[in-house]
Amino acid sequence: MTRTVPDRLATFPFPFRADTFRYSTNVEAARVVVATEAGEWGSGILHLDGDYAAEVAERARVLERDPTRLQMLPHMRPASWDALLTMLRELEAQHPEQMRLTGSGRELVWRNDVLGVEHRFTEGDDDSVPGGPLGFLGSQIQDDVVLLDQREGSLWADAGNVTFAADWSMGFDTGMRFLEIHGPVPRVHEEGILPRAERFLMRLPPGAEYRRLNWTLGVDRRLDHATEVYPEWAPARRHIATAPAAEVGRRVHLRVELQHLVRLGASGAILFLIRTYLVSLEELAQVPAWRERLGRVLAELPADMADYKGLSRFRHRAADWCLSGT
Numbered sequence: 001m002t003r004t005v006p007d008r009l010a011t012f013p014f015p016f017r018a019d020t021f022r023y024s025t026n027v028e029a030a031r032v033v034v035a036t037e038a039g040e041w042g043s044g045i046l047h048l049d050g051d052y053a054a055e056v057a058e059r060a061r062v063l064e065r066d067p068t069r070l071q072m073l074p075h076m077r078p079a080s081w082d083a084l085l086t087m088l089r090e091l092e093a094q095h096p097e098q099m100r101l102t103g104s105g106r107e108l109v110w111r112n113d114v115l116g117v118e119h120r121f122t123e124g125d126d127d128s129v130p131g132g133p134l135g136f137l138g139s140q141i142q143d144d145v146v147l148l149d150q151r152e153g154s155l156w157a158d159a160g161n162v163t164f165a166a167d168w169s170m171g172f173d174t175g176m177r178f179l180e181i182h183g184p185v186p187r188v189h190e191e192g193i194l195p196r197a198e199r200f201l202m203r204l205p206p207g208a209e210y211r212r213l214n215w216t217l218g219v220d221r222r223l224d225h226a227t228e229v230y231p232e233w234a235p236a237r238r239h240i241a242t243a244p245a246a247e248v249g250r251r252v253h254l255r256v257e258l259q260h261l262v263r264l265g266a267s268g269a270i271l272f273l274i275r276t277y278l279v280s281l282e283e284l285a286q287v288p289a290w291r292e293r294l295g296r297v298l299a300e301l302p303a304d305m306a307d308y309k310g311l312s313r314f315r316h317r318a319a320d321w322c323l324s325g326t
């Protein structure tokens with residue numbers, strides 16, 4: 001495409017490949033570039049953009065207010081260190097000019113010139129990194145993180161640093177099985193989608209890297225939609241249902257999660273990364289094909305799926321905006 005588009009659109013993982021949306025075990029290999037109408041996404045596991053510094057600062061604010069967003073059951077310490085070191089090496093590989101992990105043995109130094117961080121630490125010593133291994137990891141990447149342990153024929157979400165959850169709670173889900181966590185999701189159990197996904201994940205060999213997309217709508221550029229702060233974000237959803245068109249276009253955002261699934265080599269845990277992208281309907285409308293497709297998907301979305309996503313009150317309002325500008 002020849003005209004310039006804003007960065008947020010150029011790397012936005014627009015999630016719809018048709019005018020209707022249904023759940024599926026939509027998992028594909030990671031690191032495969034996807035060309036879109038506005039640019040491309042997907043070349044790496046991690047993606048830093050113009051919102052990097054602001055988003056890690058926002059994560060720090062959320063954690064300060066509510067430390068329960070960061071969880072680590074004691075047996076997950078080795079996996080948490082594995083996740084930290086694997087992702088710091090990934091950052092270094094993607095940004096060799098600005099990021100570097102050096103040192104010898106367990107004594108390491110992390111340097112991140114984008115954020116102005118230089119930190120010496122001892123691998124395995126939680127007190128040597130701010131917030132412990134997952135706290136420190138969350139301060140260097142835009143993604144939320146969940147770590148799953150595999151035992152007794154199941155995956156267990158036993159650690160995580162999740163400050164930008166879309167209407168769920170890391171504190172509540174810690175220690176739960178993969179299938180229990182997905183208990184509230186409609187359709188996926190009857191259709192066998194989740195048991196299939198769990199079996200797939202449990203068979204992943206060390207180093208395997210996959211990804212999937214998930215989406216919903218939100219109101220305003222707000223990342224933290226955790227259950228814990230429901231009263232802070234839910235009223236805007238009610239308000240927007242009857243708001244004038246200009247407000248709908250400015251405030252309703254398509255919220256897309258690019259999720260990566262990585263089998264860590266040293267610990268054998270599954271690392272689940274959730275990178276949340278937000279674009280307003282107004283921004284999205286700069287790509288007319290996206291505006292139209294989103295409008296059609298929202299208009300057709302079955303009621304049980306819209307209910308589960310918390311969109312019942314305002315998805316038709318958003319669909320109308322996309323399809324007729326009203």
Ligand code: HEM
Pocket residue numbers: 023024025026027146148157167168169173178181182184185188193194197198212214215216272308309
């Ligand atoms: C191939 C793997 C996976 C598939 C196919 C899958 C599928 C889904 C689907 C369809 C939803 C509903 C999303 C929506 O409509 O907004 C969902 C929600 C969710 N998923 Fe997954 N998921 C996968 C991996 C994971 C992993 C590894 C975790 C880590 C614990 C996870 C945690 C969640 C949570 C916390 C929710 C929200 C549940 C709630 O409403 O409380 N998912 N997932």
